[in-house]
Amino acid sequence: MADTIPQTPFALISGSAQWGLMFPDDVLEPGVSVRERGLVFETPWGPSENWQVIEVSGEGTPDGEPRRILNVFAHGWPIDSIDHEAFRKVAWILREAGVKKILADSTSGSMNRMLKPGDFIIPWDVLDLSQTRYSLSGKMTAACQSVQLFCRHLAALLKETAEELWPHPHRVVGQDQQLVFAHNWGPRFGSRAEAHAYKVLGADAMNHSTGAEASLAREIGACYVAASFIVRWQDGVMDRPPEDSTALHESLRHPASRISLRTMIRAPLSEQCGCHKLRTLTRREDIRFAQNQRGFTCG
Numbered sequence: 001m002a003d004t005i006p007q008t009p010f011a012l013i014s015g016s017a018q019w020g021l022m023f024p025d026d027v028l029e030p031g032v033s034v035r036e037r038g039l040v041f042e043t044p045w046g047p048s049e050n051w052q053v054i055e056v057s058g059e060g061t062p063d064g065e066p067r068r069i070l071n072v073f074a075h076g077w078p079i080d081s082i083d084h085e086a087f088r089k090v091a092w093i094l095r096e097a098g099v100k101k102i103l104a105d106s107t108s109g110s111m112n113r114m115l116k117p118g119d120f121i122i123p124w125d126v127l128d129l130s131q132t133r134y135s136l137s138g139k140m141t142a143a144c145q146s147v148q149l150f151c152r153h154l155a156a157l158l159k160e161t162a163e164e165l166w167p168h169p170h171r172v173v174g175q176d177q178q179l180v181f182a183h184n185w186g187p188r189f190g191s192r193a194e195a196h197a198y199k200v201l202g203a204d205a206m207n208h209s210t211g212a213e214a215s216l217a218r219e220i221g222a223c224y225v226a227a228s229f230i231v232r233w234q235d236g237v238m239d240r241p242p243e244d245s246t247a248l249h250e251s252l253r254h255p256a257s258r259i260s261l262r263t264m265i266r267a268p269l270s271e272q273c274g275c276h277k278l279r280t281l282t283r284r285e286d287i288r289f290a291q292n293q294r295g296f297t298c299g
């Protein structure tokens with residue numbers, strides 16, 4: 001039987017940055033506990049599994065009040081199958097929960113020779129050539145604005161938190177560097193030709209989740225920020241064989257998870273960033289008027 005979706009404005013979408021950890025238990029962040037674990041929510045496209053509710057004491061929150069953070073494992077991906085609907089299911093659940101602030105963490109591959117494995121990166125824009133396929137709205141009249149797909153205020157807070165916690169000599173690259181994230185559905189990594197093409201188009205890094213999440217977060221009118229770290233160069237970017245990233249991932253998943261959690265503990269509920277105003281759906285009346293002008297009968 002499906003669980004009831006809890007109400008909270010805060011969500012943390014866990015990704016490959018947290019793989020191999022029991023989250024948030026292994027992070028040992030003070031004042032943090034799990035209120036409910038193993039939740040399953042029903043959506044119009046089927047069930048979504050591996051949700052939990054993280055409870056945070058008032059210590060560290062901007063208003064001194066306790067808060068709950070809705071958390072899903074691995075972008076909502078099922079463990080034993082490929083289901084790209086997972087992104088739409090997650091966004092639908094976050095909308096039903098009343099979520100206003102979303103952080104998603106991930107790992108990524110670099111297509112920029114100046115971005116190297118171990119860099120913590122906060123993207124500024126998205127290059128997703130397939131972005132309407134899993135729209136939550138299901139209709140072309142639901143066109144949202146695409147400026148500021150990543151919340152500038154959450155990004156600034158994330159950078160500040162990462163600069164406190166990310167281990168040296170690895171670097172933190174914030175939105176001032178205006179990094180562009182390309183989306184690749186996966187599960188395979190981008191090919192050498194794809195990496196070259198996206199690089200020419202202006203992308204700096206690539207992963208399997210950020211593009212889809214950014215589009216859907218805009219559709220539900222929520223602020224969204226992506227916290228990622230580079231684990232490898234995309235194939236063909238450097239003139240040498242790919243390196244095993246296992247040791248690097250294991251050494252950085254703990255600080256990456258702490259940065260995600262602490263950022264969501266510190267995140268204010270302010271709307272001064274302006275993200276919510278960028279969900280400007282076309283009004284049904286405007287469509288009717290335009291069609292009547294052309295002599296169509298509207299349903």
Ligand SMILES: [Zn+2]
Pocket residue numbers: 151152153154222223224273274275276
């Ligand atoms: Zn925002």
